[in-house]
Amino acid sequence: MKFLLGILFTVVVVIIGIFVVVTSGVINVGADQAHNPLVYNFLETARTRSIAHASEDIVVPDLEQAEMISSGGADYKDMCAGCHLSPGVESTDMSEGLYPQPPNFTNAQVVERYKTAAGAQQSFWAIKHGIMASGMPAWGASHDDDRMWAMVAFIRSLPDLDENQYTMLTTRIDDDMLNMSMNSDMMDMFDEGSGMAH
Ligand code: HEC
Numbered sequence: 001m002k003f004l005l006g007i008l009f010t011v012v013v014v015i016i017g018i019f020v021v022v023t024s025g026v027i028n029v030g031a032d033q034a035h036n037p038l039v040y041n042f043l044e045t046a047r048t049r050s051i052a053h054a055s056e057d058i059v060v061p062d063l064e065q066a067e068m069i070s071s072g073g074a075d076y077k078d079m080c081a082g083c084h085l086s087p088g089v090e091s092t093d094m095s096e097g098l099y100p101q102p103p104n105f106t107n108a109q110v111v112e113r114y115k116t117a118a119g120a121q122q123s124f125w126a127i128k129h130g131i132m133a134s135g136m137p138a139w140g141a142s143h144d145d146d147r148m149w150a151m152v153a154f155i156r157s158l159p160d161l162d163e164n165q166y167t168m169l170t171t172r173i174d175d176d177m178l179n180m181s182m183n184s185d186m187m188d189m190f191d192e193g194s195g196m197a198h
Helices: 002-024 037-055 066-071 073-079 093-097 108-115 117-129 145-160 163-170 175-197
Strands: none
Touching (some): 037 117, 066 073, 066 145, 108 117, 117 145
16 A cells, blocks of 8 residues: 555656646756757667657658659658758758758668658658657648658659759749740741641
């Protein structure tokens, strides 16, 4: 009985202790302050295990198709490169200021992991759901699965791209450009048409 009371007492003291520390405000939540290694490892393990567990039943499409790789490029440039970098850009204000630091997807060693089936599932899950309290947003709120798979496919080939290839693969053909080419195509049609009439 005394033993059980002892355990109960210890538990109550620990809970009160945690409560006092948390409410006193001494925990620093600044992003310019590193966690102590114990807390960092704890959070890292929780993140890795959580993503691996949650993503294990995701069905991976064929990520090798050229069309898939190229269609993810423009989205990557617009939405991800500011944090996850691009060829020739070694850091940005956001990549430097975030804690934990966003992984650099131009680094072949970082991306190697995504080339396995499990790695593809996990990166897709992280893109779709985001990672709580890290700065990594949940893109699934505003994008369908096909667009997010295209970004996974693009990231897997990003380390192989030089700056020019990156620019080519990430330039969005916007409405103005389409209109311009439509107009010149239509002019050609008119020219051909008038040629035939003569
Ligand atoms: C505002 C910065 C920011 C933006 C924008 C951002 N990310 Fe992230 N991302 C992060 C951070 C920070 C992490 C690391 C989180 C961690 O380690 O807990 C991360 C993690 C990831 C991971 C998981 C990495 C791993 O192996 O665990 C993937 C995949 C990813 N991001 C893809 C993307 C894609 C694709 C986009 C664009 C659609 C994007 N991110 C946009 C900050 C960002």
